[in-house]
Amino acid sequence: MSGSLAASDLSVRYETPHGSVHALRHVDIEAHPGEVIGIVGESGCGKSTLVTALANLLPANARVDGSIRYNGIDLAKLDARRQRLLRGDEIALVSQDPMTAFNPVLTIGDQLVDFQHHRKDLGRAQKRARIAAMLGRVGIADAELRMDCYPHELSGGMRQRVAIAAALLTDPGLLIADEPTTALDVTMEAQIIHLLRALRSEYNGIIIVVSHNLGVIAELCDRVYVMYAGEVVEGGEVDAIFHDARHPYTQALLACDPARFHERLDRLPTIPGSLPNLTQPPSGCVYAPRCACAFAPCGSVAPPLVKLSASHRARCHAVTP
């Protein structure tokens, strides 16, 4: 089963001894089967919080508001057991460090058999055959041999391939990859990018790729949401985001990426200032304290989400359609 996903007015707070951290505020996103969605933004902007909320894996100190609808069903309205079932079967999360996803004392093969516990119709031999096929599909040579390996016997790139294979074995309608290449070397990163690209052509669910790396997002995604300090500040087709960015933060972020410049720069561009304290988010625009375009209303009035085209939106007072 694969369906559309829509989060609306989604907010997440973490309760801490120093107050509530408003890690996610009024986020609206949607994703449709067959799409690769990119979530990009800098550290602490709430990317992981957003995708862990979608996967229902937030820590105990998190408080969630708003709705997440999958295939038309409001997940909050399901009872806990059905919610777990639905999310366990439908949503797979591949994390940044695939090592943490595996049990170090079990072989890859045994763990991947366990990943298919929902397939009551299959015997062990059939499950192993599925694994071998899936490992082959993610580009692991000698799949039969590799199934007898322990996680530490695989390279980082191979572990990430196995993690992707593990996720796909559950037949998820939504595959979330949180920084899938961040722990990898550049030649391995290129291979994983190509793997994800090759997979998407056969997979008709939703893929969400979370990354702080603009290059990875540009290589992989159809649509992109740009996050800053817990909010989605801009969203649109990948080409619009990279070639017609309208939000001042998106523009500044793109301008900072050294991969865009081939001539040696004496000083690398930066964004002056720092992230707002998320225990007391600014009352106006979250980006106002650092924004070069800020004017009268920005400090006190929250900016509207301005519709720029069918799919392009930016949350900014200075943007006009």
Next chain:
Amino acid sequence: MSPLLTIDDLSVTFARAGLLSRLVNPFPLPSFNVIDGVTLSLMPGETLGLVGESGSGKTTLARTILGLVRAAAGRIVFEGRDVRTPADFRAMRRRSAMMFQDPVASLSPRLRIGTLLTEPQIIQGLPMPDRRAVAKALLALVGLPASFVDRFPHELSGGQARRVGVARALAMKPHLLLADEPTAGLDVSVQGDVLNLIGDLKRELGFAAMIVTHNLAMIRHVSDRLAIMYLGRLVEAGPTQDVFCAPMHPYTATLIQSEPIPDPRRRSQNPAVTGEIPSVFRRPSGCEFHTRCPIARDRCKTEAPTYRPMGTDRMVRCHFPLQTGGQEREAFSRASANQKGKLT
């Protein structure tokens, strides 16, 4: 001008580690050169980028230079003096600093950020009338809110904790800076701050820096010279711009081609190189890059190329270096374009 630091034919040997692999492989294994015959020098005020993928030995090389790992062979000369004894290394370490690759893991989970940031200076006996103010200034330096002084490491996101580690190392105002992945995990908007800051401090204090990294996009802008490592050996060295504009070693060319481009209109067609990075414990015969090299020929499988000068200021370890207009360069472009569609 004489070099600040010279490394001559340096090798580091590790015995194959791990009980498990020894059980699996009962034959007594000889030791392996994880660093093999590395020769390079660093001029005063210069920034050298040492580039390689994981397992290439970059971190080990940096740690060996500071005496944290023992060299099996070779020579280290710092400010004109041989560095041999533990006392020599201690003297050198007082004039240099290492920014470690994983400061997050070294942050004690029970101490508040403010304490963590000022601890190294206190240990070094530096006077500090107002610890909180120093900590806040350091936080500002790396783009974090001052309120973080009271936070604990686990309350930060991965990237935020990383910045704290960077601030901690920069607080020591080093003379020779050995920075291991100084911006890994940092945001692009902050990466520039840290590198500009290292650049400013360099100009002010005149120290030289060796930056160990796999981040090509970054090192291109901050280093004067580059040395590229593969499996513990240097495969190419030269002025940064020259190496980027006209890489001679196929491995260097591969690295540059693998970088994702932040432009959806210029998506890469296929991975520049396939296959896994081999291990130093099982070095391929001949040229160790031949297992992944798009232009490898028979000679590469059997005969190890030497590390030789090309022109006045470049070095390369390849039988068939890519040269502008040369047939190897053409063969490289053709070969890496041919891998279209292959997954591994």
